């Protein structure tokens with residue numbers, strides 16, 4: 029049994045955890061839930077020695093843990109799989125699995141590659157990875173990379189496995205495979221602690237749940253006693269009411285952007301075409317890897333376009349980079365990959381919010397940034413999006429995942445784009461912030477007449493916002509759902525119909 033008792037942790041300006049006590053039993057899958065910034069990751073990081081608690085203790089099998097870093101946790105058979113993929117892309121699967129244990133396979137300066145590959149294969153088999161161990165990680169899908177991270181964690185002979193949003197980049201099918209694996213590990217008596225914002229998956233996989241709010245523990249109970257409405261109420265401190273947003277009639281209006289016969293060799297698709305109107309929210313719905321993000325990246329020439337053209341307001345335009353898209357044509361792209369492409373984690377919140385609209389923060393006569401002005405501009409959007417940060421000078425990397433997501437949306441709002449492409453806007457975002465981001469996207473179209481392309485694999489998100497949906501499958505647009513009749517149906521009927529288009 030692992031026991032956290034009386035744990036508190038503060039960062040400058042934030043009490044991240046206050047007097048937290050939770051028991052984690054053997055053979056239990058225990059979900060940690062709470063809004064963004066509630067303290068879930070901080071607790072996991074304390075358990076695995078990345079952070080040191082200010083007060084309180086962590087006890088494993090009756091012995092208090094005194095960890096001075098993650099390495100110590102691994103020695104105590106505690107492993108953590110982070111939400112972001114933390115692998116070396118140019119390394120092989122085997123190299124990634126053993127990279128913190130290379131000394132075990134080295135003698136007199138010689139590396140025993142055979143032993144490394146054999147060792148890796150054992151754990152690859154355990155997680156169901158059917159590749160040669162020498163295969164480079166770079167060529168694998170996000171799901172496979174996630175499995176490598178788990179294989180790596182298991183290879184430390186893990187007794188406690190911490191998973192931080194393990195399914196955020198996985199398709200439903202891939203997530204189910206992961207759950208099967210997690211259940212097997214649980215049956216072996218492992219303690220599994222995981223963080224998720226997807227309550228449906230929590231209901232399927234967790235045995236117990238613990239809910240945090242603002243660094244405090246709200247409650248712990250077995251999943252049987254915790255229906256979703258109760259969990260949500262515990263998380264946000266009030267009842268949550270879903271509401272239908274209404275109609276957007278824009279899809280008959282002026283065409284803002286048209287993509288004709290977009291073709292990409294690297295992504296392996298040909299002749300993809302679509303139109304989106306002023307004031308419309310057009311949905312790109314499909315599973316991760318179905319071609320939605322790839323189409324956008326190719327259209328904007330972020331990934332090389334091998335054919336096709338783009339028309340804005342009826343006229344052909346030459347978009348040769350992300351920069352021209354933004355500065356010349358006012359097209360913004362809120363990427364799904366906020367850590368790698370979306371944010372400068374080593375820079376302040378203010379700088380990140382203003383990064384696409386520096387000209388608004390210049391001194392009056394010279395093109396130098398006036399930091400005071402930058403802060404004022406950032407403040408408007410930080411308030412509008414309720415970004416939880418000790419100050420605008422805090423480094424973006426120090427904020428919780430959901431608040432980082434809000435920054436990446438804020439910076440495009442600050443840039444005042446006419447056309448916004450928003451890719452998986454609420455992955456890793458809690459239910460309160462999600463509702464807020466939805467409201468914001470809806471108002472951009474409904475009130476400000478902006479054109480929005482929404483890429484999402486969250487069906488409820490799609491139905492709640494888009495009023496015309498293109499279905500993507502195997503790098504093709506395989507269908508279109510639109511019309512008042514369609515959206516007048518109940519959420520459940522719409523989901524079923526979308527589901528049918530995948531059969």
Ligand SMILES: Nc1ncnc2c1ncn2[C@@H]1O[C@H](COP(=O)(O)OP(=O)(O)OP(=O)(O)O)[C@@H](O)[C@H]1O
Pocket residue numbers: 039040042043044062063064065066067068069070071416417426427428429430431456458
């Ligand atoms: N290294 C750090 N420096 C400063 N503040 C931090 C640091 N790590 C976390 N915090 C702050 O502590 C609070 C709790 O953050 P934590 O990452 O634990 O939240 P979370 O519940 O995991 O949120 P999310 O669901 O968004 O990932 C937040 O206000 C966050 O900004």
